[in-house]
Amino acid sequence: MKVLSCFIKSFKENLRDWKILILAILFAPFFVYLMYMYLGNPKASFYNVAVINNDPGGLFSKELIREWEKMKTDKGKPVLKIQMVDDTATAKKMIKNRETDLFVTIPGDFSESFRTFLTDATGSVSPLTSYGDQANVKYMTAASFIDYLTYSYLGTKTGIELPMNMNYEFAGRGKILEEFDLYIPALLVLSIIMMLFTAGASIVREVEKDTITRLTLSKLTSAEFMTALTVNQIIIGLICLLLTLFSAFSAGYKTSCSIPLLFLIGALTSFSVISISIITACFIRTMFGLLTLGCFPFFILVFFSDCFMPLPKIDLFNLAGNQLYLNDILPTATATRAINKILNYDSTFSDISFEFIWIFALASVYFFIGIWLFKRKYKY
Amino acid sequence: MKPILKAESLVKRYDDVLAVDNISFEIYRGEIFGFLGPNGAGKTTTIKIMTGLLEPDDGCVTIDCEDNGKSIGLCPQHIVIWENLTCLEQIIYMGQMYNMSLNEARKHGEELLESLGLYVIKDRLAKNLSGGMKRRLNIALALIHSPEILFLDEPQAGLDPQSRILVRDYVRSIKSKTTIVLTTHDMEEAEKLSDRICIIDKGKLLVSGTADEIKKISGSEDLIEVDITGEVHMEFIPFLNPELIAGMSESGNKISFNIKEPVPALENILSVVREHNVRVNNLRLRKNSLEDIFISLTGRSLRE
Numbered sequence: 013m014k015v016l017s018c019f020i021k022s023f024k025e026n027l028r029d030w031k032i033l034i035l036a037i038l039f040a041p042f043f044v045y046l047m048y049m050y051l052g053n054p055k056a057s058f059y060n061v062a063v064i065n066n067d068p069g070g071l072f073s074k075e076l077i078r079e080w081e082k083m084k085t086d087k088g089k090p091v092l093k094i095q096m097v098d099d100t101a102t103a104k105k106m107i108k109n110r111e112t113d114l115f116v117t118i119p120g121d122f123s124e125s126f127r128t129f130l131t132d133a134t135g136s137v138s139p140l141t142s143y144g145d146q147a148n149v150k151y152m153t154a155a156s157f158i159d160y161l162t163y164s165y166l167g168t169k170t171g172i173e174l175p176m177n178m179n180y181e182f183a184g185r186g187k188i189l190e191e192f193d194l195y196i197p198a199l200l201v202l203s204i205i206m207m208l209f210t211a212g213a214s215i216v217r218e219v220e221k222d223t224i225t226r227l228t229l230s231k232l233t234s235a236e237f238m239t240a241l242t243v244n245q246i247i248i249g250l251i252c253l254l255l256t257l258f259s260a261f262s263a264g265y266k267t268s269c270s271i272p273l274l275f276l277i278g279a280l281t282s283f284s285v286i287s288i289s290i291i292t293a294c295f296i297r298t299m300f301g302l303l304t305l306g307c308f309p310f311f312i313l314v315f316f317s318d319c320f321m322p323l324p325k326i327d328l329f330n331l332a333g334n335q336l337y338l339n340d341i342l343p344t345a346t347a348t349r350a351i352n353k354i355l356n357y358d359s360t361f362s363d364i365s366f367e368f369i370w371i372f373a374l375a376s377v378y379f380f381i382g383i384w385l386f387k388r389k390y391k392y
Numbered sequence: 393m394k395p396i397l398k399a400e401s402l403v404k405r406y407d408d409v410l411a412v413d414n415i416s417f418e419i420y421r422g423e424i425f426g427f428l429g430p431n432g433a434g435k436t437t438t439i440k441i442m443t444g445l446l447e448p449d450d451g452c453v454t455i456d457c458e459d460n461g462k463s464i465g466l467c468p469q470h471i472v473i474w475e476n477l478t479c480l481e482q483i484i485y486m487g488q489m490y491n492m493s494l495n496e497a498r499k500h501g502e503e504l505l506e507s508l509g510l511y512v513i514k515d516r517l518a519k520n521l522s523g524g525m526k527r528r529l530n531i532a533l534a535l536i537h538s539p540e541i542l543f544l545d546e547p548q549a550g551l552d553p554q555s556r557i558l559v560r561d562y563v564r565s566i567k568s569k570t571t572i573v574l575t576t577h578d579m580e581e582a583e584k585l586s587d588r589i590c591i592i593d594k595g596k597l598l599v600s601g602t603a604d605e606i607k608k609i610s611g612s613e614d615l616i617e618v619d620i621t622g623e624v625h626m627e628f629i630p631f632l633n634p635e636l637i638a639g640m641s642e643s644g645n646k647i648s649f650n651i652k653e654p655v656p657a658l659e660n661i662l663s664v665v666r667e668h669n670v671r672v673n674n675l676r677l678r679k680n681s682l683e684d685i686f687i688s689l690t691g692r693s694l695r696e
């Protein structure tokens with residue numbers, strides 16, 4: 013009964029303190045649309061290639077460029093956006109400014125050398141030159157596409173077949189995963205991480221206004237208080253998750269995953285974020301402190317959960333045949349991996365059982381540390 | 393009579409500061425116990441120890457109640473309310489935290505709000521209440537579970553005269569069912585409300601008893617205040633009759649004499665003053681107040 017009353021009271025307070033709630037609920041959907049704008053929008057998901065054609069009158073150079081332009085996605089959109097430039101300095105400047113991903117130079121004797129090779133079967137075709145920034149992930153991809161298309165074109169023209177061809181198969185649910193798709197799991201986790209503020213606020217409000225003293229004197233135990241808080245925040249976490257998922261769907265994201273399984277992991281992740289927010293709240297006494305100092309654990313969670321930038325993995329140890337990485341000490345990082353498996357690879361519970369157990373174990377450890385700190389600090 | 397609360401040799405230290413220094417007292421069922429002292433005297437620390445919010449370094453507090461968990465109600469000095477709940481919501485919530493049923497908490501809560509003049513705004517969010525209303529709600533929250541001992545820490549601070557009367561009358565009305573420990577700086581209020589008073593300063597208990605008993609510790613019940621022109625010259629003091637004057641203090645151009653017999657003392661003071669060519673501007677004869685005793689015990693220096 014007391015847990016229910018405490019739950020209803022906390023829920024009302026969260027609804028009435030709507031600024032923090034709105035921030036928590038809308039933050040991740042906002043980033044879904046932002047990511048869509050940069051990565052999900054078909055107009056934005058091509059690779060820019062700057063080309064200097066020093067063989068403008070040559071037949072083969074023109075044909076080759078047309079071959080590059082012909083490459084399309086499964087939705088019929090061009091993969092490479094070819095932009096002709098006049099001089100090397102301009103092209104290199106474009107690379108530095110990230111205005112283009114790859115810069116290709118076609119030599120002046122390309123068509124002539126190719127013609128000689130075809131008719132006399134002597135000599136070699138003058139090589140193309142590619143230039144790009146290795147730190148730009150799109151450079152390598154664009155260069156691979158150009159290589160593949162160029163060798164295919166040469167093969168078709170000369171009739172020479174390579175002794176081996178690569179067969180490409182794609183991970184996922186039988187469709188090509190786009191970069192935007194890969195960010196959705198992390199953005200769903202981000203929507204739950206935002207609860208760090210709503211859950212923290214539920215505790216810090218009591219401390220700041222000293223209503224915690226009234227509760228300490230009453231018969232409400234700290235366990236009952238935390239249970240009410242946890243249930244309340246899990247519901248808010250699931251609402252955040254649902255809204256973010258709807259935002260992703262509205263931006264064209266598709267999945268055929270098990271929604272109950274997704275929400276089960278969502279609820280567990282919420283529990284883990286609540287646990288971390290309890291620890292955070294034990295070191296903060298005001299709402300101002302929560303919204304300023306609280307940003308530190310928030311960014312730690314966001315950063316190490318791959319929300320905006322996938323991080324290289326640093327091995328930690330192997331547990332029952334499952335590799336754990338350094339960022340797995342944060343349950344939200346493991347949650348990102350689990351949700352990615354569910355959403356993009358249609359994984360079942362058995363596929364993610366290890367992640368489930370790991371998140372639960374970590375969340376429980378953080379929860380008990382939080383309760384211990386809370387009791388110690390507030391004698392409650 | 394068996395005390396409802398017994399504090400024995402309480403000691404509390406914060407680093408180098410001795411906040412409570414070996415304080416002992418007893419509070420009896422059904423009385424209003426005034427707890428007076430200047431800022432930083434150790435009142436709030438003592439109350440925190442009595443309510444169980446703070447562990448003493450030494451000594452103990454014994455409470456003789458049926459259910460210790462429900463026995464204490466605390467109305468803190470600062471306003472402690474849930475800003476985003478309505479008056480009724482939070483009073484019901486607090487009642488339920490003391491294991492009251494929803495109906496029971498609602499019924500008692502509405503009665504309390506009625507008694508404290510808050511019923512008409514029971515559905516208003518606390519953050520939208522005036523300062524006085526918040527103060528009264530602060531008191532109501534301490535009373536929802538009908539505690540056997542109620543600690544009222546400066547309950548009337550920030551209240552307008554109408555609200556002060558309302559709260560004073562309400563405190564008196566619950567006295568038969570609830571023992572009240574009242575801390576205040578308002579000596580008049582303390583005198584009007586309290587059955588017994590104790591004064592503490594620098595963590596020490598200075599005096600305790602009824603207001604009349606405390607007033608008598610100065611050796612007199614009457615006071616003559618003399619306003620003089622110019623600087624106060626104390627050369628005439630040795631010429632006053634010590635059998636008539638129990639003590640004196642000065643402040644600016646005013647000298648206060650604690651007197652034993654008003655008429656002879658007045659004659660003695662006037663004659664001595666005239667002989668020393670001191671010009672008297674004004675002269676008052678009045679009863680010794682609790683504030684006079686408080687100041688004489690704790691001094692005039694400002695506290696934190």
